[in-house]
Amino acid sequence: MKNHPILHKEAVSLLSELIATPSFSREEKHTSGIIEDFLIERGCVVERSGNNVWAFAAPFDRNKSTVWLNSHHDTVKPNSGYTIDPFQPLIKDNKLFGLGSNDAGASLVCLLSAFIHFLGIDLPFNLVMIASAEEEISGKDGIASIISQLPPCDLAIVGEPTEMAVAVAEKGLMVIDAKTFGKAGHAAREEGENAIYLALDDLQKIKSFEFSRGSEFLGKSKVSATVIHAGQQHNVVPDVCEFVLDVRVTDAYTLEEALEELKDQLAAELKPRSMRLQSSRLPKEHFAWSLIENLKLKTYGSPTLSDQALIPYPSIKMGPGDSARSHTANEFIYLNEIQEGINGYIQLLEAYSDLINNTI
Incomplete structure (x- = not known):
């Protein structure tokens, strides 16, 4: 596999910034x-909406298929376990330390590097680079807010730390507010119907x-009760009990299907907060x-x-780094992982180009 030392040097510099x-x-x-300037300096025509930035590697051709490269540039807040400055990039022992280095800064700069590599090359597909905001909170002003401004894609490559394995399935999330309804009464006189007992x-x-x-890849969907509240006074039988269900849904279900299966089993009133984060x-x-098969990639x-949950097109998730490092104190990425990420993304896009050219 060919290395790209100049791209690697620029990626490390950008990630440090x-x-x-x-x-x-x-x-x-x-x-x-910063991302907008990086792309403009390399001759790209850049679009921006809020804190989302995107660019095309060449003028859009409606007769070609389209590939999105996407990763996010927002981070969580640093936790109290940091022993170094989370905002001071530090290179030590072949590692680049800093908040967001692993999740998902390395994936972002590697995708940007691969995108830059293909500028000026006549590809048989449209290539779009998207640096999205608000991924960590699945925010409404993140990638979901620009889907309508982008051409539909045949494949989205979502950059997240996966050790360059390919996530071909991802769990969705549904949070449900549940209520049971009883009848209030005096606790001393066995009156009413206790909503807690119903719950x-x-x-x-x-x-x-x-x-x-x-699911072949994700096993069983899972539901967990995570919050519960009922009653106001010690001597009043509560007429309402509220609890929250956290539902992690595999690709075997849509959120709507999972909700219906729960409704068939439970007596409580179930109201999902959102149906956005699909598997x-x-x-x-x-x-x-x-x-994936030709490149012998692990799935x-x-x-x-990730933003996969909000992208309404076929997608895979892959990138340098280890998911276990995400959101941890003294977060880091290995410098050689950045090189591997650049190489891996370029190799994947070259393989797709060859696939198209061989079928024309």
Whole structure:
């Protein structure tokens, strides 16, 4: 596999600049400016909406297929375990330390490097680079806000730390507000119908509940009770009990299907807060499977959310770094992982170009 030392040097420099620039979710103005300038300096025509930045590698051709390269430039806030300055990029022992270095700064700069590599090359597909905001909170002003401004894609490559394995399925998330309704009464006189006891019946079912369908890559969907509240006074039987269900849904279900299966089993009123964060899976007939097979890439199902949940097109998730390092103190990325990320993305796009050219 060919190395790209100049791209690697520029990627490390850009990542260091991004680390040094705080970019908490909804506060990514300055990092979006850095990314915009980086692309403009290399001759790109850049579009921007809020803190989302994107560019095309060449003028859009409606007769070609389209590939999105996407990663995010927002970060979580540093936790109390940091023993170094999270905003001071530090290179030590072949590691680049700093907040967002692993999640997902390395993926972002590697995708940008691959994108720059293909500028000026006559590709048989449209290539779009998208640096999105608010991924860490699945915010409404992140990638979801620009989907309508972008051409539909045949494949989205979402950059997240996966050790360059390919996540071909990802769990979705649904948070449900549940309520049981009883009848208020005086606690001393066995009056009323206790909503807590009604909720207990449902909670016992939830404790042992299993969804009927499983996933090849992600196993079973899972529901957990995480919050509960009822009653105001010690001597009043509560007429309402409220609890929250956290539902992690595999690609075997849409959120709507999972909700209906829960409604069939539980007595409580169930109201989902949102149906936005759907599970995803690369369709079995998709051309990306042949690329994965030809390049002998490892595949798996991811339990963690990403912008995949908001992209309504076929997608895979892959990138340098280790998901286990995400959101940890003294976050870092290995310098050689950045090189591997650049190489891997370029190789994947070259393989797709060859696939198209061989079928024309």
